Ligand SMILES: NC(=O)C1=CN([C@@H]2O[C@H](COP(=O)(O)OP(=O)(O)OC[C@H]3O[C@@H](n4cnc5c(N)ncnc54)[C@H](O)[C@@H]3O)[C@@H](O)[C@H]2O)C=CC1
């Protein structure tokens with residue numbers, strides 16, 4: 001029996017794509033193909049070679065190549081799409097919709113030719129709508145088209161809770177539902193530290209501040225950086241999702257999935273908790289929500305629906 005390494009293609013070799021490539025290689029999830037536009041072929045090759053030359057020092061075995069040729073993505077086990085533009089201070093993620101929808105659709109046209117059996121993980125913003133654009137273009141089953149938002153939003157939320165209580169991040173549990181926008185829904189009732197509900201440990205007003213900081217967490221980084229947006233935590237989130245899929249770990253993670261009736265929504269891509277494994281999204285968990293939580297989720301779903309309708313209009 002010949003054992004073949006997995007192949008992970010990352011389209012978009014910018015800040016998030018390149019950082020995710022290194023993290024995925026460090027985890028030895030497989031060989032990484034970093035793909036960008038022809039005008040950036042040499043810088044892309046240069047980034048890949050630089051990372052490869054870190055491998056003897058760090059002791060990871062993974063081939064990393066840079067290219068602008070989709071042939072090199074052929075038969076990838078996983079494709080991660082980070083291609084597109086990032087926002088600047090003063091912009092919302094939704095301001096990127098037209099530019100990035102064009103890019104994501106053109107990338108997906110190529111991916112479906114060379115890797116029709118792959119699973120696709122979308123990062124480009126506005127990510128709920130870009131996951132819809134990818135799904136429409138690829139024509140793949142819904143379990144194989146997944147968006148990343150909740151792992152990152154939850155990571156920010158858990159970071160702030162750990163800081164607040166001065167406890168290990170490893171002991172914080174919680175998650176964020178809804179769209180990747182300022183009305184996302186951190187679920188306080190399902191959040192705990194070492195199994196202890198945070199509502200019994202942190203005063204209500206402080207929890208409200210943590211929830212609000214989480215909602216605008218992407219913007220906080222955008223404002224601090226001055227140009228471009230976050231990439232270390234987004235790349236770490238992609239690497240965790242890639243690991244769940246490529247190792248068939250069946251992790252329970254918040255992902256952007258196509259909802260067809262779950263939570264009362266139809267034909268909508270939205271962040272919900274799911275089992276992520278070798279078949280992509282293997283099961284969606286439908287939580288019981290209070291009226292307050294459901295109306296917050298409805299508000300977030302309405303925002304996402306609005307952006308998706310812009311993409312849908314552009315695709316017709
Ligand atoms: N969903 C999420 O949680 C997050 C989403 N993002 C989004 O991810 C995207 C990428 O962010 P960064 O990596 O920071 O941006 P970046 O500007 O550093 O990199 C984007 C890369 O995409 C490439 N690109 C553009 N058109 C392409 C095409 N047709 N084919 C292949 N490559 C193409 C560019 O040349 C560039 O290298 C942005 O839209 C950003 O808003 C970023 C962080 C978190």
Ligand SMILES: O=C([O-])CC(=O)C(=O)O
Nearest residue numbers: 087093125218219229230
């Ligand atoms: O804020 C942005 O534009 C990038 C992003 O989605 C995040 O960091 O959450």
